[in-house]
Amino acid sequence: MSSRNRKFYLEDIPLDEAWRRFIAAMESSGMWGEFPGEELPLEEALGRVTATPVWAALSSPGYHASAMDGYAVRSDETLGATETSPKRLKIGSYGQARYVDTGDPIPSWADAVIMIENTQYIEENGCEFIEIQASVAPWTAIRPMGEDMVATELVLPASHLLNPVDLGAIAGCGHATVNVRRRPRIAIVPTGTELVTAEKAALSGVKSGDIIEYNSLVLSAQVRQWGGVPTRYPIVADDYERIKKTVLEAAATHDLVLVNAGSSAGSEDFTANIVEKLGTLLVHGVAIRPGHPVILGTVTDRKIPIIGLPGYPVSCALTGEIFVEPLISHWLGLPKMEKPKIKAIMSRKLLSPIGEDEWVRVTVGQVGERTVAAPLSRGAGVITSLVRADGIVRIPRFSEGVDAGHEVIVELYRDPSEIERTIVHIGSHDLCLDLLSQYLAGAGRRFTSANAGSLGGLTALRRGDAHLAGSHLLDPATGEYNISYVKQYLAGVSVVLVTFMHREQGLIVASGNPKGIKGLEDLARDDVRYSNRQRGAGTRILLDYHLNNLGIAPEKVKGYQREEYTHLAVAVAVQSGAADCGLGIAAAAHALDLNFIPFEKERYDLVIPRRHYESDLLAPLLDLIRGPNLRKVVGGLPGYDTTHMGEVVIEL
């Protein structure tokens, strides 16, 4: 069994020390430095980086040019012209006035232009004249030669990222090409016997143990975005010799080789051995999180840098940002890419391991005057946490974390203007929030949603962390939904409750209901495993209410301790066989082709503080839940009733 031969040698090298070693190795092999230039036609140079300064070859304009449509004149011949005693100037090539279009050269005898609107054309005795009612100063309406650029002048420095107007300036001073840095060629080698391509997965599905390979897709796109040219190799199985052969091939024709994964210390992690065999293993294990199992080294006689990236998709993408982006930028002569930074309040306490630099994905919302950062899943396998992330908070080594309410610096993945048009929902989970999100995108709003349960949503509103909270909290005393809870949790806050919809709650059971479950009373059975929701979720409160009524103690319910955060997660637990049933909504059961035993129709409201209710930001959301389109789609889903959609329940 291969596990026996495992070496436990993953190091914990601080990030700056890892970089120091990597740079020193590249310096010694001549791979550390800006790349040489290549001459490109201007049409192909957008987004490229100048390798040498651009000096003007020609002046622009190359002659004294008329700045207007009008007549070129000698200014001293216009002296004395007034409204009451206009002056006439004879038109002709060698006369006193000559018509010029904008951009035309000024005749050598002229030194000013009168715009055509200020002239009167007169024909008399076969001669043409203009009549003017005011004099002009010398050089009026003339663009002097070299006004824009003078030959020999610096137009652009080296190491400049070319944008559209730069290309115009380079053309305008007499160049048809520009010398730009060669783009780094980056080989991306995905390794792993368990990997299948997205194409194969889409065509014929995946079987247990298959992992869809997309890290190389993400890395390719990142490399392209950062200015490199990626080569995406086919998947290589976990086979020492085949990986070694591919690395050698890649190193022969590329400037950097990325191997993903095999960078850890598991039984089939060959990358470190191969780097050691083919060159120098500089670093194996960096004190960063996510992303710990990183390999840095150089291979072959040419000492081509090689990076082993971890296999978890979040780790892979982030270590790409941490190691590959700065290297490409350096080769291109650009400063390391900086994300826009903003200050935000951390919405909840975050513990971070001392000894590691941690990159925490967060969503960011502008809620009134507060800019709030909410941490997302820290699971390195959860790519959607990066998809949903608005930015990153770095928790440095030697820090234990951040307290709730403390200020942090967020490095934004998005433009700050996107944050400003983002509606932040924290609260109960419902599948219709996805639909709302989709419709809002068409109305110019982003919608981010954190599943904190109904009670979590109300406390988030109290802290000022969200614009609205979805809630379905049954008050056992009154049989009424939400109102008593809002009064209690948001006392003193002016709030509007708007009904989103009514929905069926019930037991989600496996297809065909093999355990013959009929209702909540079956949760007391020894052979029934339950999938529970987290504390504070309306569904959990509903369960506890009914268990109490039925006289079933929670400790009698198998699986009561394991908490899921969404209806779909409960449905998945049932689908996968991890549980036999779970309380949830009909739509979740339906989505995964499971059976559903309805037992309660509940009201799901949106709780909205008045100041947000009346804001421009939320206006499209209210329009949507009061308009016909969303109502039609939600009404078409199983288990939903849209009769009261958009109605105000109460204003508090």
Add this chain to the structure above:
Amino acid sequence: MSSRNRKFYLEDIPLDEAWRRFIAAMESSGMWGEFPGEELPLEEALGRVTATPVWAALSSPGYHASAMDGYAVRSDETLGATETSPKRLKIGSYGQARYVDTGDPIPSWADAVIMIENTQYIEENGCEFIEIQASVAPWTAIRPMGEDMVATELVLPASHLLNPVDLGAIAGCGHATVNVRRRPRIAIVPTGTELVTAEKAALSGVKSGDIIEYNSLVLSAQVRQWGGVPTRYPIVADDYERIKKTVLEAAATHDLVLVNAGSSAGSEDFTANIVEKLGTLLVHGVAIRPGHPVILGTVTDRKIPIIGLPGYPVSCALTGEIFVEPLISHWLGLPKMEKPKIKAIMSRKLLSPIGEDEWVRVTVGQVGERTVAAPLSRGAGVITSLVRADGIVRIPRFSEGVDAGHEVIVELYRDPSEIERTIVHIGSHDLCLDLLSQYLAGAGRRFTSANAGSLGGLTALRRGDAHLAGSHLLDPATGEYNISYVKQYLAGVSVVLVTFMHREQGLIVASGNPKGIKGLEDLARDDVRYSNRQRGAGTRILLDYHLNNLGIAPEKVKGYQREEYTHLAVAVAVQSGAADCGLGIAAAAHALDLNFIPFEKERYDLVIPRRHYESDLLAPLLDLIRGPNLRKVVGGLPGYDTTHMGEVVIEL
């Protein structure tokens, strides 16, 4: 003469009204709305926009997966294991423990994973065991099925701009392709008999009247940057029929036609007539500046939108931003592109015409705590003003402008981090500043330089608008440079004077000196036209000092009133025949192959407030002027002496 037939019908339609008409026309023809989707392989989808929501086709992970390298176990069999009484579990496919790599499926009988580091491998009597010293809770180190994405879940909404991690998420939930909006096809038709291509200009130069055509190059690059597909047509001469034919061709195969220029009301401006002939002329003349002569219309039966863009390069590029970008974004379903915004103090008073929205190009500098915006040339023909611009300040209609010291909102072309690493120089012009700029780019600093003259630089330092000022101010009383001026203008400010270099001042005269000019005394001659520098320039002060000594009254000097802002501009005036001589530096004469009559060697210092002198920002600049590389290059230029380069003259 065609000017006789000129129609003066350029309107002055407010921007919002122009847009209203344009949108209404497109709505009626079905051209206003989001474009349909096309299915693309994920590898080609970076930067594209989703046309439909992406729903997960598969769950990820698709099974309960091990989160670590270790042993899958039944958690209840680990109960009771401690350091003092470890437990043994038998290894085997159907045993109590089975080895799993990270990502492997959990056997159906197991419900937790113990990481390998927490196990001890034991072989005994031909059987394999692990020994553990702690129990594990159910679901420890397991990534439950659907942890990342659950089949049927919304992964991305429609109208979402795809970045690298999005592609990964789409692949990870079972798709190999994505439905993205078709990119708008934009035809760009450059018109003008006077136009020559950059290729021709670079090959064989330009003659008087030639204009290098690069607006279509800039527009193409803009369109590409904004997500469209540009077609750049060859130059069409100013010929009504040929332009009409090209517009018809372009409209048949594109979503939008851009005609540049011919959009004004000059004798050869055919665009408006052609639009009227082929469809509907909606707008001719918009109340914006620069960019007034804009045409909006629709052509052909398909009512394809057409925009006539003004010919001045700055007007063309800006009206591209104002009209073309929002249209492309709309078609792609994206919100109008927003530039990052910052607040800044306007460095000087800016008058703006009432009745027009004005876009003013500015440089932006972070000088200590002040963020300062300095307006650039407002000439619509000066493309370098856009190249140098860090951003745009909008002066709305009904405003007369902005006072110096007032706060303005700058829409940035650059990332704010670029502003933070920018060194702002305001002061005397010297060609070596270009070299400094170029070397600083290699050291991670941007260097912006405004030519305000030596005195202008000192007053800018006093206001806190710049980090340093180049100065060469001769004190006639002492024969000493700069010190007395700095004491006077920067009284109370702690300042360091560092010598940049010494340089030759003299008279720049035409090649061969045809007028036989020998010295400043010739400026009194009737046949000698002088090209002067602006008030506050050290060179102007030098001239006035010597004229006074020679007893020559300024009004006797022909051309004394016309001011140039740089040495090169003076040299150009001489080269072009607009003047016979001008006072300036040897390098400027040399650059344009002119003759030079030296008469004074002067000291050019950098005046640096101490707090900037000691800042990290300026450290690379001081390193450069004290290192060997820049000294060598400057020393190699005609008329420069670097003996004292980098020396501190005095600390005040």
